[in-house]
Amino acid sequence: MNLLSAENLSKSFGERILFSNLTFGINQGQKIALVARNGTGKSTLLDILAGKHPADTGEVTSRKGVKIGYLEQEPYLDPNLTIYQTLFASENTLVRIIADYEKALEHPENEKAYQRAFEAMEQANAWDLETRYKQILSKLGLDNTALPVANLSGGQCRRLALAHILLDTPDVLILDEPTNHLDLEMIEWLEEYFRTHVSTLFMVTHDRYFLDRVCNHILELEDGVLHNYKGNYAYYLQEKESREVLEAVNLQKTKALFKKELQWMRRQPKARTTKSKARIADFGELKHRASERRKVHEVELEIQMERLGTKVLEVHNISKKYGDRTLFEGFNYNFKRGERVGLVGSNGSGKSTFLEIICGNLQPDTGKVVKGETLKMGYYTQEGLQVQQGQRVIDVIREFGDYIPLKKGRELSAQQLLERFLFDRKQQYDYTEKLSGGERKRLFLCTVLIQNPNFLILDEPTNDLDIITLNVLENFLLDYPGTLLIVSHDRYFMDKITDHLFLFDGAGSITDFPGNYSDLRDYQQNNLKDPKPEAETAQEGTSRKPQVARKGKLTYTEQREIRALEKTISQLEKQKSELEQKLMTPDLPGETLDEVSREFAMVIGELDQKTERWFELSALETGE
Incomplete structure (x- = not known):
């Protein structure tokens, strides 16, 4: 049963065409992911589907009575309300019944009000939803419902908006990067929630494990054409490869036919017969198809960096507290050349604080960080690029230099570097305020790498990057000879890049785990009685790798x-x-x-x- 349809949708900003003539439908039971490059209008398309903004042409129609829930990347919440008031600001009858029941529980002395609320819960059979409401709050870290929205961080506001939509139980969920600002445990819980409680959704996400485990349909927008894949992300990758091979074969056939027709056209045929007229008319289209080139963007990141010495970076007995809360205490570690470390822990456990101390932007309460003489850091922060109004893309890069050194004595100009990061010559002279969120992240990554670091620190680099750019970044990092320190909630990214993990428990301990994220989950599932590997106590002041029994195929x-x-x-x-x-x-x-x-x-x-x-x-x- 079709719930929502889009017909011939087009949208442009000035001379820039985001998409045109897009037609597709969302049927009940479909869990669709939209895959496309940054800057192609993914978030704009979601705004149009949700009725927030109109399309230039075309229309969106929905089945009568269908309720749509929309999670934006930056949702607006009334700052004058509390978490509790925001959650229950709904027209959903069941949600209102639960709100009355929760309010009655706060005033048990009013027996009549409690009895009315209890009977309403019984008649509506709202107990399952009430249990789900408490689970949602707990899993998304929103237990203190008395907190005002004005006091929440950006991440907390986004989780509150997600909780509100889930509690409202719409017929169609439209989600823009639903895993942003969620820690790994929250993401895994949300995967299971969507599998068991949500039947129809349309989303944009860069989390490839999430795509693979939740979605049963992929829409890919590439070069203005919408491709349909009826399967999960793994199926999409297989079918996309087959399609590209077929397109390459067809292109070769078209070129061969073009050469044959070109010879005929050079003989200057006279368009006397209907057949000749048609053949001449078809030649123009054939010429266009034969001259097409697939726009396969591969960023070749081959920056030459200064060689690291034997001493890279040493951490001696560092500790950090905020008030009565100890994030980590007595931690020691010597980073080595070429090491790839991932930081894992719940939100607020101290990962970003640890990075700030490593960079020297924040001083530890105790201990010190000793840097090697040849160490040159590059730091990609969550805050992203701070650009000036009226500044062009090319000017942002030229602040760091007009060229950078490459391997084998070659050089790369600022313009060439931007092209390698998927900014064409026209975009390079666009104002930065015109860039999408993902394009700004890509530009920021470029400014970090142009500085030629040999110790690269990435704090949530995958947020807002499209899958194409993620593949580019991963390919670079796999060949990167320097030391890597990464915080990311993208499990696919962490599995592919990291050699071992620092586990932050948020209570003073950092444990060094020998393996990537999937190895960690396997270890925890095989040791349910003690789900965390043996942690080093803060008093001992060292990090120790747990002994994990493994055999068979290497990662x-x-x-x-x-x-x-x-x-x-x-x-x-x-x-x-x-x-x-x-x-x-x-x-x-x-x-x-x-x-x-x-x-x-x-x-x-x-x-x-x-x-x-x-x-x-x-x-x-x-x-x-």
């Missing part, structure tokens, strides 16, 4: 790591051999001998470290 990151280790070990062995030959030279000057000896000791130390890690991974693979 994608571990497979990549073991291949890289084999290559590195081979290079170190060769370097060791060359240094040994130098040390045996009888007439080597004393100063040179000291320098070669120090380099030899450094190579031996690194070789031992890499070899030990190779044996660890080999043992995991063989189950020994």
